[in-house]
Amino acid sequence: MTALANENVQEDREFSMDDAAFKTISEAIYKQAGIVIDETKRELVYARVVRRLRALSLPDFESYAQLLQGANAVKESKDFINALTTNHTRFFREPHHFEFLQNTIIPYWKKRAKFTGNKRIRVWSSASSSGEEPYTLAMVLADAFDRGEGWDWKILATDIDTNILNKAKQGRYDDLGLEEIPPGYKARYLKQNDDKSFIVNSELKNHITFNRLNLHSAWPIKTEFDVIFCRNVFIYFDPPSKKSLVDRFAKTLSNDGWLFLGHSESILGDRSPFKLVGRTIYEPRHVERTI
Numbered sequence: 001m002t003a004l005a006n007e008n009v010q011e012d013r014e015f016s017m018d019d020a021a022f023k024t025i026s027e028a029i030y031k032q033a034g035i036v037i038d039e040t041k042r043e044l045v046y047a048r049v050v051r052r053l054r055a056l057s058l059p060d061f062e063s064y065a066q067l068l069q070g071a072n073a074v075k076e077s078k079d080f081i082n083a084l085t086t087n088h089t090r091f092f093r094e095p096h097h098f099e100f101l102q103n104t105i106i107p108y109w110k111k112r113a114k115f116t117g118n119k120r121i122r123v124w125s126s127a128s129s130s131g132e133e134p135y136t137l138a139m140v141l142a143d144a145f146d147r148g149e150g151w152d153w154k155i156l157a158t159d160i161d162t163n164i165l166n167k168a169k170q171g172r173y174d175d176l177g178l179e180e181i182p183p184g185y186k187a188r189y190l191k192q193n194d195d196k197s198f199i200v201n202s203e204l205k206n207h208i209t210f211n212r213l214n215l216h217s218a219w220p221i222k223t224e225f226d227v228i229f230c231r232n233v234f235i236y237f238d239p240p241s242k243k244s245l246v247d248r249f250a251k252t253l254s255n256d257g258w259l260f261l262g263h264s265e266s267i268l269g270d271r272s273p274f275k276l277v278g279r280t281i282y283e284p285r286h287v288e289r290t291i
């Protein structure tokens with residue numbers, strides 16, 4: 001959109017948003033969540049943040065920008081971040097990832113267990129949005145491991161957005177969102193409600209812990225993960241943030257683990273601690289597999 005077109009849009013708008021207010025908002029979301037918002041996202045910022053102006057009865061974006069710089073900034077932070085995150089997701093999104101899990105990783109774990117007795121599996125869905133990704137992982141893992149063979153598997157599902165996490169915890173989805181789920185999984189792990197919505201059964205839910213976690217803050221994580229999903233969130237971050245995250249993932253992943261990114265995301269480079277083993281699937285550069 002040209003500058004002129006932008007101005008015209010502004011004239012018709014209920015609230016004004018001058019350059020300084022836009023700059024303050026984009027700097028604040030970068031500082032708080034690592035999300036990069038450039039000039040081309042002005043309309044998006046307006047459409048998302050206008051809800052906060054209405055909720056707080058503020059007259060314009062300039063007042064909201066002042067709030068973000070004042071004493072109440074910390075109190076506003078959660079709602080501000082929630083307004084600006086993009087949560088699009090789907091069950092079995094990028095199905096080749098789940099095929100790799102099923103056909104390569106799970107057989108490896110089963111073989112490894114025969115040699116080492118290790119039946120403990122930890123998976124992290126690190127930008128889990130409304131839950132479709134961790135529940136998909138859970139369906140595939142439950143199918144492989146819930147047969148009374150003593151497997152101990154758990155999924156940590158985290159996201160920065162508290163509203164979307166609440167939705168994820170409920171595990172309730174309308175029928176439109178479920179088309180991608182193979183019928184066998186649907187019958188086993190979802191229950192249909194009277195209003196046509198579905199709810200994930202407690203057998204799956206019991207394997208998942210949902211928590212708020214900002215990828216750019218401290219990670220209160222003590223465990224080493226066998227698999228980390230960090231899909232379709234790197235696209236919002238700049239190169240230095242991505243590099244720092246990749247190094248932190250390398251430290252959090254076991255030596256024989258796998259890291260999954262989204263379809264348009266790549267972390268390769270001379271000094272990357274990972275190498276590519278499948279479409280946006282990585283393993284540690286110096287992988288140590290026991291079998």
Ligand SMILES: C[S@@+](CC[C@H](N)C(=O)[O-])C[C@H]1O[C@@H](n2cnc3c(N)ncnc32)[C@H](O)[C@@H]1O
Binds near residue numbers: 126127130158213215
């Ligand atoms: C587009 S969704 C991707 C969901 C899922 N991983 C997928 O691929 O379908 C991106 C998610 O990243 C979350 N997010 C954005 N910035 C984040 C941050 N700094 N820390 C943690 N999560 C973040 C958003 O709240 C959103 O739910």
